[in-house]
Structure formats: structure tokens, C-alpha cells
């Protein structure tokens with residue numbers, strides 16, 4: 186893992202400034218058998234590791250940047266783990282076996298132009314026609330959207346506002362197209378795209394999970410995705426701390442190393458505490474996620490895991506943003522450059538407070554976990 190991440194670092198440095206995803210990243214992860222880490226050994230290069238090991242691996246990737254970690258999470262946590270949880274044997278063979286080798290990249294398409302925090306309001310629809318499903322609508326802000334070979338998308342039956350279903354839509358399907366989103370404020374080495382479904386034809390066997398269970402599929406994917414965001418943010422905090430410690434040990438002002446100035450030490454101390462707190466919350470969430478994976482029918486475990494993951498993602502996202510901000514401060518003007526890692530972390534980790542559940546949505550979810558369901562803010 187460490188060897189691959191060290192090989193990815195110079196690629197990431199270059200691609201970030203060139204505003205592009207580098208396909209070599211996919212190849213390097215694939216050749217090192219890392220894409221299949223949490224996938225069963227029955228499929229391709231699946232390694233079958235537990236959720237704690239997986240979280241630690243994502244923490245390591247997170248140190249290289251939120252862009253490369255988002256690629257990894259979009260494919261493995263949101264994509265393959267969702268197929269593993271909900272797919273039938275044919276779907277698992279078709280998407281997991283090549284997916285673990287990097288030969289089939291997945292993406293997860295829930296968000297739409299008018300449906301973000303409230304996925305129940307999505308407008309994409311499907312109908313059965315000529316022995317196929319025909320999907321119409323648009324997905325927005327989809328990580329890996331224009332590089333993916335297949336995207337998990339969600340749609341309601343035409344003319345209805347409930348009964349959501351999930352589908353795996355392959356890139357070459359008639360009526361499918363994707364367009365990269367330009368002018369993001371960061372995350373330059375991660376592909377983010379709009380996806381257009383123009384009477385897109387999908388074989389009937391590509392429905393993922395039981396009919397009408399699309400929201401359950403989406404929420405289970407978000408649990409995996411949020412855990413990976415939390416773990417990636419722990420890696421960001423670690424990298425910000427490492428960078429700030431290194432710089433504090435070489436930069437001299439007022440006749441001494443800046444690391445000897447107590448106000449600089451304060452930044453490092455706060456980062457070190459937040460690193461441990463974020464890591465412990467994330468590992469606790471990973472333990473519960475594993476228990477939920479082992480006993481998916483146990484609703485009490487599911488609720489515990491859901492709340493623990495929400496807490497970990499919420500805390501780690503905010504702590505990583507704070508750590509990046511402090512690392513930029515320790516670097517002074519050199520921090521205010523995208524050529525250095527603290528500045529990149531600052532703009533990139535900002536998205537972790539938005540995607541896969543905004544801070545506000547998670548605050549409410551965590552509050553309800555202590556208040557009880559009667560206090561849910563919305564249906």
C-alpha cells in the first residue's frame with residue numbers, strides 16, 4: 186500500500202496542477218490488487234479484508250489527496266461494495282471480477298440538478314418498453330462519472346414519486362452520455378461529471394436489488410461511502426500534520442525555527458489531538474460497519490453503525506478542513522500555493538463537508554440518534 190501511494194504521489198502532484206485524472210492511478214491500484222480490498226475473494230482480485238483494515242487502507246490513500254481518494258471511494262465503496270451487497274451472481278461476476286482489477290470502473294449516480302440532500306425528490310424516471318428498462322433524466326456531480334464503465338443510477342417509475350429502483354447502466358448503452366464538470370473550486374485530479382439519460386436503454390437484468398428498494402440501496406451505499414470519506418479525512422489530517430511538522434523544523438523566523446514559537450506549536454497540538462479523535466471515531470465506525478455487514482438483517486446494529494459512521498464522517502471532515510487551514514497558516518505564503526500540499530488539502534477537503542451527506546444532514550441524523558425517531562426533522 187505504502188509503495189503504491191509513494192508511486193502515486195508525483196503523478197498526483199502533476200495531474201492536480203494539470204486539472205485531470207490520470208489513468209495510471211487506476212493501473213497502479215489495479216496492479217497492486219488494492220481495488221479489490223473489501224471485495225470477496227470469489228471475484229477477480231478480491232482480497233476480502235474486513236472494514237477496519239479497509240478503513241486504514243483508505244486513510245493511507247487519503248494522505249495522497251482527496252482527489253485520488255475520491256476516485257478510489259467512488260469505485261470501491263460506493264460502486265463495488267454496493268454491487269456486492271445488492272447484486273445477483275451474474276451482476277457480481279460482470280462488475281466485481283473486472284472491477285477488482287481496475288478493468289471496469291464504477292460510479293454512483295444519485296444526485297440530480299434538483300435533488301441533493303433529498304434523494305426522494307429525484308426526477309429521473311424509468312419505464313418498461315420492448316423487454317428493457319428505458320431511463321430518462323439527468324444526474325449531477327457524479328465522481329468518476331465520465332471515466333466509469335458503469336454507473337449505479339436511481340430512478341422512479343414513470344409518473345410516480347415513489348417506488349425508486351436502482352440500475353447498473355453501462356457506458357455504451359444507447360442514450361447514455363457523460364460530460365465532465367468544469368470550474369470546480371478544487372479536487373482537480375478527480376473526475377466529476379454530469380450524466381445524461383436520454384431514453385437510455387438498460388437490460389432488464391441490470392436492475393440492482395429488489396424492485397422498489399432503490400432508497401435502501403442508496404442508503405447502504407452512502408454508509409460505505411461516508412465511512413470512506415471519514416477514513417480519507419483522517420489521512421488528510423495526518424498529511425497536514427506531517428507537512429506542518431516538517432516545515433516547522435526547517436523554516437527560521439526571528440532567529441529560531443518556527444516550531445519553537447509557541448503559537449505555531451498550538452496549531453500542531455490541535456492537529457495531533459484531532460488526528461487521534463478522528464481516527465478513533467472512524468475505527469469505531471468501521472467495527473460497527475463490519476458487524477452490520479455480517480448481520481445485515483439486525484436493525485439495531487444497522488442504526489448503531491449508521492450513527493457511528495455519521496459521527497465519524499462529520500467530525501473527520503471538519504477536523505481535516507481545520508487541519509488543512511492550520512497547515513496553510515504554518516506554511517505562511519508558501520501555504521497559499523497549490524504547488525504545496527496544505528493548500529491543495531484546504532480546497533479539496535472542503536467537499537467532504539458537502540458530499541455524501543452535508544454537515545447539516547449529518548447533524549440532524551446524529552441528533553435523532555440520541556433523541557429518537559419521533560424527532561426526525563423530515564420524512
Ligand SMILES: Cc1cc2nc3c(=O)[nH]c(=O)nc-3n(C[C@H](O)[C@H](O)[C@H](O)COP(=O)(O)OP(=O)(O)OC[C@H]3O[C@@H](n4cnc5c(N)ncnc54)[C@H](O)[C@@H]3O)c2cc1C
Nearest residue numbers: 293294295296301302326327328539540541542543545546
Ligand atoms: C466534487 C463532488 C463530488 C460528488 N460526487 C457525487 C457522487 O459520486 N454521486 C452522487 O450521487 N453525488 C455526488 N455529489 C453530490 C453531493 O452528494 C451533493 O452535493 C450533496 O448530497 C448535497 O446536495 P446538494 O449539493 O444538492 O445540496 P442541497 O441538498 O441543495 O443543500 C443545500 C444546503 O441546504 C442544506 N439542507 C438541505 N436540506 C436540509 C435540511 N433538511 N435541513 C437542513 N439543511 C438542509 C444543506 O445542508 C446545504 O447546506 C458530489 C458533489 C461534489 C461537489
